[in-house]
Amino acid sequence: MDKKINKMYKGDLALIVVFIVFLWVVMISVIVTVVKSIPPENQVLVGVTGIFTLIFATITLIALIEHLKKNKVHAYTEEILNTEKMAEEKLARKA
Secondary structure, rough: OOOHHHHHHHHHHHHHHHHHHHHHHHHHHHHHHHOOOHHHHHHHHHHHHHHHHHHEEEEHHHHHHHHHHHHHHHHHHHHHHHHHHHHHHHHHOOO
C-alpha cells in the first residue's frame, strides 16, 4: 500500500510542478501583453497586480503540496479504497 501511495503522491507532485511552470509562463506572457496594450499611467498598477496574482497562485499551489505531503497516507488510502470499492461495484453490476 505504501508503494502505491508514494507513486500517487509523486504523480500529483509532478502534475502540480508542471502546473506551476505553466502558470508562470502563461501569466508572464499575459502580463507583458496587457501592460504593453494599456496607457502608460496604468502599466505599473496592472503589472504589479498581475505579479501579485501570480505570487498568490504559486503560494496556493505550494500550500497544496505541503497539505498532500502531511496528509498523503490518509488522502491516498481513502482514494485507493474508494477506487477499489467502485471497481468491485462495477464488476458486480456486470455479473
